[in-house]
Amino acid sequence: MLLEFIATISAGVGAAGIILALQKLLRLPMPKWAMPAAAGLAMLAFTIWSDYSWFSRAEAGLGESKITAMTVDKRQIWRPWTFVFPVTTQFIALDKEGAKVDGAMVETDMYLLARRSESAIVPVAFDCLLSRRADTVGLPEGDLSGATWYDMNEDDPVLRTACDELR
Incomplete structure (x- = not known):
């Protein structure tokens, strides 16, 4: 469960980093809400993926x-x-x-x-x-x-x- 928490936080930080990189590379002004929104969406998407993929991953782990x-x-x-x-x-x-x-x-x-x-x-x-x-x-x-x-x-x-x- 701790690893899942760390992975969720990492997904959020990664998404915020992508927004920051796009802002620096494209030199476009981004709205202030873009980074937290991207982080939140990435964390939510990872959580949903993790919930729905748990069964298939656990089943495959059994052999x-x-x-x-x-x-x-x-x-x-x-x-x-x-x-x-x-x-x-x-x-x-x-x-x-x-x-x-x-x-x-x-x-x-x-x-x-x-x-x-x-x-x-x-x-x-x-x-x-x-x-x-x-x-x-x-x-x-x-x-x-x-x-x-x-x-x-x-x-x-x-x-x-x-x-x-x-x-």
Whole structure:
């Protein structure tokens, strides 16, 4: 988040510098509001670009073996442009390469990513026949006897991704 703040300020300073350079090179009188307006527009444009490109950059950072199962798109009042096009602020991805399939059971890592929040990797198991999921943190590998199962809707996008695309 600090790097994003620094990049936003840098975009504003760069835009103001371009206006100053144009004024010096062309020897044209510029209105007093040109530099702050250019800086403000550049910072706003960078912020909007950063918001909308976060999902694709984060998804690409996971690698090709991860499959996005679900996204959370939001509209936020302090970002009025999100009412036109909602911005993706969270997503869940599953590890296809590391998935272990045993009949109707699928064990894999679930990646929980959120913008401006900590990310988490949770080892999970999906029971495709009974439409349920268990977190396998702390369980011996392959032993689901002590797992706590959570029922899921049959049309849950994470369950469907695990059962349809990982098997």
